Amino acid sequence: MQTTIYYFTGTGNSLKIARDLAQKLEECELIPIVKVWQTEDLESTSEKIGFIFPLYYSGLPKIVYDFINKIDLSKSNYFFTVVTSAEDINDLPLQQLEKILKTKGKTLSAGFFINMPNNFIIGFNIHSEERQKRFFENAINQVEKISEIIKDKKENLTQDLFEKNLSKSEEINQTFRDEVYEYDKSFYADDNCNSCGICEKTCPVSNIILVEGIPQWQHKCQLCLACINFCPEKSIQFDKKTLKTGRYHHPEITLQEIINQKK
């Protein structure tokens, strides 16, 4: 395989981008991080390696951070990333990736951000449908441009970017990664829960189990928000923060595709 894209997604934005990009590249395989992250002796064999994931608290999701630290990348020589975010552009994930790759004697060659609709409903409400549509349209053009850069193994990052002082963002992301397993203490299912078990199936890290029909979170949460956004009864809440917010997942990514990731 020429290219392998490792992706992480909660609500489909990053999977949609990863899939569209893979279609434009020759000989490209897509691997969900949640399927392989606990495997021992992980190693890449493709020449080009991509990491596609959502921006979490200004930086890498914990699972992505842990996975990239763990995987043996010695056989690969071109690394790129596409970060999907809800309008925030923050160079921290590029710096974080470069730092990890450096410990392996590698470097990040190319990095891109794509604005996508917000799924962080515990902080902000979802974007209007009209706005979402505009994000999707722009994303199509961006993926086309990104694919051309990757095909030619071009570089688009400078040393200045890696040296920028982003200590504030770093602190925010570090605290998030240190504490995220416990954040699920704020989730609960309200009286609308009909014990369908979709949350249990959807959770990419199998952090939810149904006890007498009621979902219970097991404190190894990545905060991807798949459970709350895909619940068909809108019964899952996060404290009081989500009582009035909408729910979001990418319209072209099905519940089954999210469920299948970990299989």
Ligand SMILES: Cc1cc2nc3c(=O)[nH]c(=O)nc-3n(C[C@H](O)[C@H](O)[C@H](O)COP(=O)(O)O)c2cc1C
């Ligand atoms: C825990 C969490 C933290 C987030 N933090 C940010 C952020 O710092 N800046 C931002 O623009 N979007 C943030 N978002 C929004 C997502 O990055 C964005 O909606 C992304 O496209 C979702 O990707 P997915 O559908 O592949 O999961 C956050 C989302 C979650 C769930």
